[in-house]
Ligand code: C2E
Ligand code: CA
């Protein structure tokens with residue numbers, strides 16, 4: 001048994017070394033990616049289902065790795081957070097999204113919001129408001145065209161100072177959305193005090209509405225809570241027509257999901273903006 005334990009230990013420790021090595025390689029190539037601009041953004045429409053109009057676009061980060069191909073954020077955001085690289089990456093995302101939004105505006109497309117995800121580390125930056133103000137100025141995008149998506153758990157990491165930052169951003173005219181709503185643990189009393197404009201209902205609840213009465217009830221409660229608090233509400237992960245119909249019948253107007261469009265390139269969005277969405 002001792003021998004086996006010994007082997008297990010060796011196995012475990014070489015496994016650990018591989019993990020450490022992988023992390024170092026990933027971190028290294030992330031730094032290079034930033035220099036070489038190997039990151040790019042996809043955009044996913046947020047749709048008013050009463051009219052079919054695109055009200056907003058969510059910018060979603062991708063990494064085109066020279067060997068590994070396109071990598072999705074769930075595979076590298078955590079490491080970007082841990083290493084602090086999320087700060088320059090996040091700034092790049094904000095800048096790129098704002099310039100793109102301004103370009104669409106100048107091409108004459110109907111006004112819409114550009115929604116950008118912020119990570120906890122970014123949100124914890126004391127001068128975040130100044131960084132964003134500079135990017136808005138540089139790009140010429142009006143503040144009310146920008147929406148920031150922040151998760152409940154990000155806000156709750158430091159509710160008091162984060163609420164102050166939310167207020168500063170809101171005072172600038174920026175719109176604020178709580179992302180993945182329902183998965184965190186913010187209490188209702190906090191929700192009332194957060195200076196926010198929108199709740200985004202997490203895909204996890206939306207997905208199983210048809211089969212899971214509890215999820216359906218949760219979604220209904222979130223929608224009516226949003227209305228009571230005079231917040232806008234967007235359902236994410238809407239993949240099917242019955243889901244859309246359920247949500248619409250509960251007065252959820254805005255939706256996002258594969259039913260309308262997957263996240264696509266800026267070029268594809270330009271085509272969609274020209275032709276309208278088909279779903
Ligand atoms: P999220 O903000 O909740 O974004 C929604 C995710 O759901 C996106 O995954 C999107 O592609 C996916 N999605 C949209 N509609 C559907 C649908 O109908 N069905 C299914 N199954 N999925 C759908 P993605 O692009 O892989 O992003 C994952 C997460 O990575 C995001 O979750 C967000 O938390 C984070 N993220 C993405 N871009 C950024 C960024 O620029 N900065 C930061 N900090 N985080 C980002
Ligand atoms: Ca989001």
Ligand code: CA
Pocket residue numbers: 179180200202203236
């Ligand atoms: Ca979300």
Ligand code: CA
Pocket residue numbers: 180
């Ligand atoms: Ca999510």
